[in-house]
Amino acid sequence: MSTQNHKALFDALWNDYLAITPDAEAIHKEFKALGDDTIINDHIALRTFNEGSINLENIGKHLEQFGYYAAGEYHFEEKKLYAKHFQHESDEDAPKIFVSELLLEEFSAELQMFCRGLIAEANWNIRKDGLTLPSRPWGKITREAYERLLEESEYAAWLAAFGLRANHFTVSVNKLRDMKNIETVNQFLKDKGFELNTSGGEIKGNEDVCLKQSATMANIVDWEFNGGKHPIRSCFYEFAERFAMDNGELYQGFVAASADKIFESTNAA
């Protein structure tokens, strides 16, 4: 199987993400100012629906073309999500890709109907032009539709507004040159005036689960809706510190309980 260049894919996702996440660019600059000019990403996260040509299975097939394979699966009962993480077959510095899908059948008939409209549009566009990342394979939604979705699922509202793009990038704390633990990174960020997500504590996870994570609150951007612009939360920047398992290898998976809280970084409140 011919493998497409995953670096070009990440460049596209990163530039798209930076355009709506000014904090990420600012933090990147602060790290670089310390002399850390090789910032390695631990992972990125994509959100999708569990139906049609954009479901997790189809996104997984798309990622295979870039040398990625599924390496773990996760269930989020409360948020009604199923997820997998993908790793690159040969490039150890390639970020992992965490893809979650919303379990539509567990929501109201109204939400299902609305989202199936978006999926039908996506099916049509992808049949015509193929799947690309980043993309929003449906048109602008109205602010009213966004608000209605928000009442039931912040995740659905975000996905309907933004589509298939990086919801966050995550800096690998292990690979930073100077700041060797997540506590130091968090303090540095707070000293520089960035707002961290405190849902479930500033640090999600611990050494026992071999993963500690923290995240900024998502930026607020003036987003283009069908009918005009309105400020909403876009994307956030995340930080991950990984610890060795009993066999001595760094844990490469994710912790559902921690990710559950991280999802709240885009909460509108």
Ligand code: NI
């Ligand atoms: Ni993450």
